[in-house]
Amino acid sequence: MHHARYLGAQRLLLALTMAIPVRASSETNAGAGHEVVLQFNEAQIRAGGIETQLVVHESSLGELVVPGVVTVPPQQxxxxxxxxxxxxxxxxxxxxxxxxxxxxxxxxxxxxxxxxxxxxxxxxxxxxxxxxxxxxxxxxxxxxxxxxxxxxxxxxxxxxxxxxxxxxxxxxxxxxxxxxxxxxxxxxxxxxxxxxxxxxxxxxxxxxxxxxxxxxxxxxxxxxxxCLDPIWVNLQIPIIRAAALESVDRVHLPIAGLDGKLIRIGRSVDTPTQSVNAVAEFRPGRRPLRPGQAVQAILHINGNSRTQWRVPADAVVSHQNHNWVFVRTADGFVARPVTLVSETPQFASVQGSLKAEERVATGGLLTLLAELAAAAK
Missing domain, CATH: 2.40.50.100 (RNA polymerase II/Efflux pump adaptor protein, barrel-sandwich hybrid domain)
Known part of the structure; x- marks a missing residue:
């Protein structure tokens, strides 16, 4: 978890100490992935250390950075x-x-x-x-x-x-x-x-x-x-990002400067890590890729006709098998479900009911997440 979220936890404790009441509208079902209105006034927002940034419209292309391990195709x-x-x-x-x-x-x-x-x-x-x-x-x-x-x-x-x-x-x-x-x-x-x-x-x-x-x-x-050409890389994809695998255009290995293709997507989930295994194939030529080597791969994802937005990576949270962002409103925030298309350490590409010039929370997220969990109950 990023530093901003740890800072938000400390501010959450401060807000609880101040005993400031926060109201959450639960007219919609948070567990089902619908919008949830969270009412905050300015004093509560400052006490919770909640910060916001603008969402940015982007082209329907994104990147997902995942770890992988080089392996030999069994038939080779x-x-x-x-x-x-x-x-x-x-x-x-x-x-x-x-x-x-x-x-x-x-x-x-x-x-x-x-x-x-x-x-x-x-x-x-x-x-x-x-x-x-x-x-x-x-x-x-x-x-x-x-x-x-x-x-x-x-x-x-x-x-x-x-x-x-x-x-x-x-x-x-x-x-x-x-x-x-x-x-x-x-x-x-x-x-x-x-x-x-x-x-x-x-x-x-x-x-x-x-x-x-x-x-x-x-x-x-x-x-x-x-035979080490072609060679495979076993990728570990978090389950909440597995939907984006169907739209992967190519896979890039920065360590070797290689582009490859995704040839297999696992149908089971690893229980301890909650990740899906995917296999990418590369033609290394004379560039060394050694079996057992740990690498980092970048999945280039093609979007579809839906509008896509770029938000800070800290703005996206996971709750009850859904991804959410908290959109600033006149009365506080709206917890809005989104589809995570791709993610880098700095930014996330999402699809959902967002608009240009809207602002999403990037700090104090634990305060908002606590209210979302309360609304779901």
Missing amino acids: MRVVAAPAAGLVETLLVVPDEDVKQGAPIATLKSWDLIEAQRSFLHALSAANLAAEKLRRDEQLFKEHIIAERRLIVTRAEAIQARSALEERKQILSLVGMSDEDVASLQRERTLASSLQVRAPIAGTILQRHGKTGERVQASTPLVTIA
């Missing part, structure tokens, strides 16, 4: 794990290093790899033998030497052997061997005891989980890699 992040149990011989990358897709990340010495290769070569030999047997039986069947039943059995055995070979080939792929590695194994029949773990995407190494010389099980995380 990968956790690279050990494809098989074994010993980490080398880790070839460090945090914050940029890597290309397919670049080697680690070297793993794996006994599971040796067993998978041995089983593949065994299945390869069985498939070749079954294929040769099928070729021979097809020739014998053409020469009417064997019965058709034997050919059918041989053909089924050949199909089963090919399926077993494909299964073993898929297992080699799961333990980290590329198609080129499998072709070399099939051609040369030489077992390899080590394999290279490669980057599944191009990006930046965010974290290194494993370490050289460590024995790991299959699926043990080794590194986390992410």
Whole structure:
């Protein structure tokens, strides 16, 4: 709360000490967001330390300043794990290093790899033998030497052997061997005891989980890699300002000089902070935006055909899920509900039943807010 509001609290105590009666007209329902007339004379206004400023007509564009945290889009992040149990011989990358897709990340010495290769070569030999047997039986069947039943059995055995070979080939792929590695194994029949773990995407190494010389099980995380362009910023929007999100034209990050767009507005509210989560997307290029970095974002808001007014930020108060300003009248003040379009530390843009040359209270607001609360009862 701003300094003026704390000062208003002190003046409120003074007014209560003086026991000056203040009358509030409650002909309308304050809880429902209707106007409420608060009758004050000049002595009461001075005692309450109430100050006023003019409202200013402005174009239907505004700004809302909110905090945010840089984060990586989940679809652009990968956790690279050990494809098989074994010993980490080398880790070839460090945090914050940029890597290309397919670049080697680690070297793993794996006994599971040796067993998978041995089983593949065994299945390869069985498939070749079954294929040769099928070729021979097809020739014998053409020469009417064997019965058709034997050919059918041989053909089924050949199909089963090919399926077993494909299964073993898929297992080699799961333990980290590329198609080129499998072709070399099939051609040369030489077992390899080590394999290279490669980057599944191009990006930046965010974290290194494993370490050289460590024995790991299959699926043990080794590194986390992410593509940081585009990147997201999670924004926290106070619930009373969430209505303005539908009219956001662009989002600006002053710290990086970047403009982005709002791509998602949350439908739930965080209970402790009473804020709505929104996501903005940016293309940082070479300008650094680091995951986990706290930033401040400016939401540029397009207005609509309704008239918009600029008032000091201190002039807008929240009461019973409505935003209010206190407009000076001949008999005191009128508590008038407004829609908060945008807000900066100095000014707020609102829409409501205001007029040029009207004055709104900017000091002593606790005195007025107390009378508004009393009228609501």
